[in-house]
Amino acid sequence: MRLDLPGGPYTMREPRPYPASPVPATTRVAYAAAHVVPDPLGTGLDWDATLAFRHHLWSHGLGVAEAMDTAQRGMGLGWPETQDLIKRTGAAAEGALVCGAGTDQLPPGPTTLDTIIGAYEEQLEVVEEAGARPVIMASRQLAASAYGAEDYVRVYERLLRQVPRPAILHWLGPMFDPALTGYWGDDAAETVLAITGMGNVDGVKVSLLDADAEIALRRRLPDGVRLYTGDDFNYPDLIRGGSDALLGVFDPIAAPAAAALRALDDGDLGSYDAILAPTVPLARHLFAAPTYFYKTGVVFLAWLAGHQKAFRMVGGYESARPVPHLVELFTLADAAGLFPDPDLAASRMRAWLEVNT
Numbered sequence: 501m502r503l504d505l506p507g508g509p510y511t512m513r514e515p516r517p518y519p520a521s522p523v524p525a526t527t528r529v530a531y532a533a534a535h536v537v538p539d540p541l542g543t544g545l546d547w548d549a550t551l552a553f554r555h556h557l558w559s560h561g562l563g564v565a566e567a568m569d570t571a572q573r574g575m576g577l578g579w580p581e582t583q584d585l586i587k588r589t590g591a592a593a594e595g596a597l598v599c600g601a602g603t604d605q606l607p608p609g610p611t612t613l614d615t616i617i618g619a620y621e622e623q624l625e626v627v628e629e630a631g632a633r634p635v636i637m638a639s640r641q642l643a644a645s646a647y648g649a650e651d652y653v654r655v656y657e658r659l660l661r662q663v664p665r666p667a668i669l670h671w672l673g674p675m676f677d678p679a680l681t682g683y684w685g686d687d688a689a690e691t692v693l694a695i696t697g698m699g700n701v702d703g704v705k706v707s708l709l710d711a712d713a714e715i716a717l718r719r720r721l722p723d724g725v726r727l728y729t730g731d732d733f734n735y736p737d738l739i740r741g742g743s744d745a746l747l748g749v750f751d752p753i754a755a756p757a758a759a760a761l762r763a764l765d766d767g768d769l770g771s772y773d774a775i776l777a778p779t780v781p782l783a784r785h786l787f788a789a790p791t792y793f794y795k796t797g798v799v800f801l802a803w804l805a806g807h808q809k810a811f812r813m814v815g816g817y818e819s820a821r822p823v824p825h826l827v828e829l830f831t832l833a834d835a836a837g838l839f840p841d842p843d844l845a846a847s848r849m850r851a852w853l854e855v856n857t
Contacts, residue, residue: 501842501843501846503846503849503850504850504853505827505830505831505849505853506823506824506827506853506857507827510831512834512839512842512845512846513834513835513837513842514837514842515837515838515839515840515841515842516756516836516837516838517840518560518755518756518758518759520559520560520755520758521559521560521561521758521762522558522559522560522561522594522595523561524561524562524563524595524596525561525758525761525762525764525765526765527761527764527765528739528743528744528745528761528764529563529596529726529728529744529745530562530563530739530744530745530746530747530750530757530758530761531562531563531564531565531596531598531728531745531746531747531750532557532562532563532564532565532747532748532750532751532754532757533565533568533569533570533571533746533747533748533750533751534553534554534557534564534565534566534568534570534571534751535553535570535571535572535751535795535798535799535802536550536571536572536577536585536814537549537550537553537799537802537807537808537812538812538813538814540809540810540812544581545581545585545814546808546809547588549807549808549809550585550588551588551589551592552807553802553807553808554566554589554592555592555594556754556807557595557750557751557754558593558594558595560754560755560757560758561595561758561761561762562595562750562754562757562758563595563596563597563598564589564593564595564596564597564598565598565599565600565635565746566585566586566589566597566598566599566600566632567582567585567586567589567599567600568600568635568637568670568746568748569600569637569672569676569677569748569792569795570748570751570795570798571585572795572813572814572815572817573600573602573604573637574604574640574677574679575792575795575814575815575817576813576814576815576816576817577814577815578604578605579604579605579623582604583623583626586599586626586627586630586632587626587629587630589630589632590629590630590631590632591630593631593632597630597631597632597633598632598633598634598635598668598746599626599627599630599632599633599634599635600627600634600635600637600670601620601623601624601626601627601634601635601636601637602619602620602623602636602637602638602639603616603619603620603623603639603640603641603642604640605619605622605623606619606641608640608641608644609641609644610641610644610645611641611644611645612645613642613645613646613651613654613655615641616639616641616642616645616655617655617658617659619639619641620636620639620655620659621659621662624636624659624662624663628663628664633665633666633667633668633702634663634665634667634668635667635668635669635670635705635746636656636659636667636668636669636670637670637672638670638671638672638677638680638683640677640679640680642655642683643679643680643681643682643683644679646685648685648686649684649685649686649687649690649691649694650685651685652683652684652685652691652695653691653694653695656669656695656698657695657698660695660698660699660700660701661700663700665702666700666701666702667700667701667702668701668702668703668704668705668728668746669692669695669696669701669703669704669705670705671683671684671688671692671704671705671706671707671708671730672707672730673707673708673709673710675708675709675789675791675792676707676791676792677792678792689713689716689717689720692704692717693717693720693721696721696722696725697722701722701725702725702726703725703726703727703728703744704717704721704725704726704727704728705728705730705746706727706728706729706730706731707730707731707732708730708731709731709732709733709734709787709791710731711731711733711734711737711738714727714729714731714734714738714743715738715741718742718743726744727742727743727744728743728744728745728746729743729744729745729746729747730746730747730748731747732747732748732749732783732786732787732794733780733783733784733787735747735749735776735783736760736772736773736776736777736779736780739761739764740764740769740772740773748787748794748795748798749779749783749786749787751798751802752782752786752797752798752801752802752805752833752838753779753782753783753836753838755838756775756776756778756779756836756837756838757776757779759775760772760775760776763775778835778836778837779836779838781832781835781836782829782832782833782835782836782838785797785825785828785829785832786798786829788825793817793820793821795813795817795820796813796817796818796819796820796821796826797821797825797826797829799811799812799813799818800818800821800826800829800830801829801833801838803848804830804833804839804844804845804848804849805838805839805840805841805845806840806841806844806845811848811852823856823857827853830845830849
């Protein structure tokens with residue numbers, strides 16, 4: 501399949517088929533943070549397409565991480581829509597499910613710690629009712645209000661005493677959200693370790709794009725507490741080395757990611773490396789600075805792959821990445837064999853280029 505790109509003629513490669521299996525991996529726990537699909541003719545979400553994508557992830561044996569930043573929380577998706585999303589996904593779940601609980605129903609800026617705790621409690625109740633494991637998300641309001649590590653400890657101690665099942669802590673670096681600069685206080689790792697030592701913690705989701713820092717933290721976590729890598733640059737080596745996974749990049753690469761994890765289960769490290777290697781250049785481009793706009797590329801790839809009818813995002817963020825960035829993303833995804841229907845991907849790419857170049 502040939503098409504004309506801004507850089508010249510391009511010939512698409514054959515897709516790499518990876519048979520779907522709903523059986524989860526056994527050596528690692530893996531969640532894909534899933535995006536949402538807006539209704540291109542309305543103001544809400546396209547619920548059929550949004551839930552169908554979650555079934556696509558479950559069909560490959562991956563867990564779904566719902567209502568995370570990949571779903572544009574803090575970037576267009578408000579708490580009323582998020583609440584509905586959590587409830588609908590919980591009702592439709594046919595595999596592992598974790599859901600983010602945060603404080604984004606509050607206005608921006610500093611407030612009291614009790615107000616922040618109350619906001620968390622409201623969202624945690626919705627997650628509990630959906631039957632999901634909670635991910636206690638990093639809070640912009642807490643980042644703006646805390647004076648030091650003791651304030652983070654106070655908030656998380658209150659929350660962990662209440663959750664009915666062990667929670668996942670969410671450590672999101674400022675490259676993903678600049679409003680979270682300074683989260684956890686002056687010595688972030690020590691604060692996180694103090695909180696995990698309180699108990700009722702399943703794991704810590706770490707999105708710092710710093711492999712050495714993640715490995716150092718993983719080695720110091722209490723027994724039984726998982727390190728869920730959120731490092732969309734270094735995930736193959738980190739998972740290979742012992743991290744579990746809660747990744748935004750697993751949204752567009754669900755099929756090869758699941759196949760690689762099955763190879764890891766079989767002890768076939770050669771196949772594991774070979775499957776994931778072509779996805780790394782894609783991931784590094786997808787999450788290039790400004791990293792928080794990675795969601796635009798995730799949705800662009802979902803549209804090209806046929807998972808939704810239109811390249812639209814909540815809040816109009818489909819325009820957040822320039823044309824050359826998305827053109828290169830297309831070629832990297834093709835090189836990784838990610839388009840199950842190359843004819844469809846080529847047709848949509850041509851139509852998009854006609855409008856945008």
